[in-house]
Amino acid sequence: MAGAENQSGAENGEQDSESIRRRLETLDGKLREAKGPSRPPVDTEGRGRAMGQAFKLSIELVAGVAVGGFIGWALDQLFGTKPILMVVFLVLGAASGIMNVIRTAKTMQGEPMPGHHLRTKAARDAVAKDDED
Template identity: 35%
Template sequence: MTEKDPRDLDKFDAKLKAARDRIEGRGEGSKKSSYNDSLVAVGYRMSIELVVGVCVGLGLGWLIDMQMGTRPWFMIGLMFLGMVAGIFNVVRLSKDVQRRMDKDKRD
């Protein structure tokens, strides 16, 4: 069997270390990638906030309507209340994201 050239192993080790650093967020260019990933996560959170607000309002309204026999009224009212709560949460979250982005630009 032939021995491997140590220089090839050193090159391989350097490439492996760079790949690990990139994955763990310590390498060059990782800040932009993690920044975009966090914005995607915020977008998902915003959409989930809206959907959950409407669903919780619909569910609570349906339960109250079943107990009281007032078919669609509480369901409709609490759906709109859940929608408003979801919108307020999205606005609050977007203000927080904007504040963090402004702080990152200043630093």
Template identity: 45%
Template structure:
């Protein structure tokens, strides 16, 4: 095996990275663009909000079918799901805002 003319995987990986850097330049370490990041965040917030309604409604519907108490449990669990979705939306929005403020502070401290 020591006389094997094929390069090792680590050597091949190193040579590929060198060739990629020669052709494309060094990889950029910047954060993704704000537009795509904002769109992704908006989509995530919307899904989290809507999923509370859907999950609550489905649980209520299933319990109503099981207990035969239509539509009361569905209404109750739909409202609970709405409350849970709203709380998840608020928590996520606060977390995203804190991350954005932290990245802005970091950007301003590295510039000046």
């Protein structure tokens, strides 16, 4: 700060603020170039929908196993065949859970279900038969 007491600073105030403004603008431009193009906005609604579908699939699988296990346990308690029916129904519950997950996943993807052409043909035939009557 040598010589600061000799100058008031009022004369160079506008020039200093103008040079600072120019330097800030150039710095801002350089920062924008360094950051690169801005990212596209995140689709939060689509992300939430996908997460909901994933939870739905996992709950269907777990529910199938849990219901099968509970039915097997209850039948084991009723008939006195301790582990046999529970194991059988756990396997059946797991199989039904997997089938539900596959069915739901195909529906979510918009793929036709197995036998879909038969159901739609039967529906068309029923409508055609009703029209004839």
